[in-house]
Amino acid sequence: MAAACLPPALSPVRARLANPDKPPAGPEEVIEVYAATPPGSPKHENVYGLLILPRDAAYDVISRLEDAPASINAIDRRIAGQVRWVLDLDYRSDADRPEEWVHDLIVLMTRLPEEEQRRLGRIYPAYTVAVAIGTGPGGLEALRRWHESLPADEPDTAAG
Numbered sequence: 001m002a003a004a005c006l007p008p009a010l011s012p013v014r015a016r017l018a019n020p021d022k023p024p025a026g027p028e029e030v031i032e033v034y035a036a037t038p039p040g041s042p043k044h045e046n047v048y049g050l051l052i053l054p055r056d057a058a059y060d061v062i063s064r065l066e067d068a069p070a071s072i073n074a075i076d077r078r079i080a081g082q083v084r085w086v087l088d089l090d091y092r093s094d095a096d097r098p099e100e101w102v103h104d105l106i107v108l109m110t111r112l113p114e115e116e117q118r119r120l121g122r123i124y125p126a127y128t129v130a131v132a133i134g135t136g137p138g139g140l141e142a143l144r145r146w147h148e149s150l151p152a153d154e155p156d157t158a159a160g
């Protein structure tokens with residue numbers, strides 16, 4: 001799971017979905033290719049152009065030029081517990097038992113080639129990082145210690 005540990009892109013050229021809030025009208029995606037400003041510069045970007053690519057190719061370009069790698073800070077106790085429940089056969093807390101699709105996602109992440117892991121990491125960055133920890137050197141013990149150190153989720157008192 002080296003994908004979660006990749007350094008940010010060094011090039012100032014980036015790519016992003018041009019219309020991330022709109023569902024794609026067909027099998028293609030429109031992406032913007034732009035130049036990021038150096039740190040300390042005014043926050044503006046120079047868009048070089050728009051590309052229309054097949055969806056997989058568009059996500060591949062974006063993931064290769066992504067500036068923000070998956071962050072360990074994005075993971076809460078629930079996600080760490082779900083990943084631990086799937087990977088650690090000795091851990092079975094009902095509170096951390098994931099839904100079936102999440103279970104299947106975690107198992108899939110452990111079996112994918114690195115390039116496919118990177119693609120899933122764009123959609124599920126927190127799970128990608130947690131799986132990388134759990135499958136890395138000393139993984140299950142590191143995941144256990146980390147999961148137990150995270151603060152418990154606060155109950156949602158706003159609902160009903």
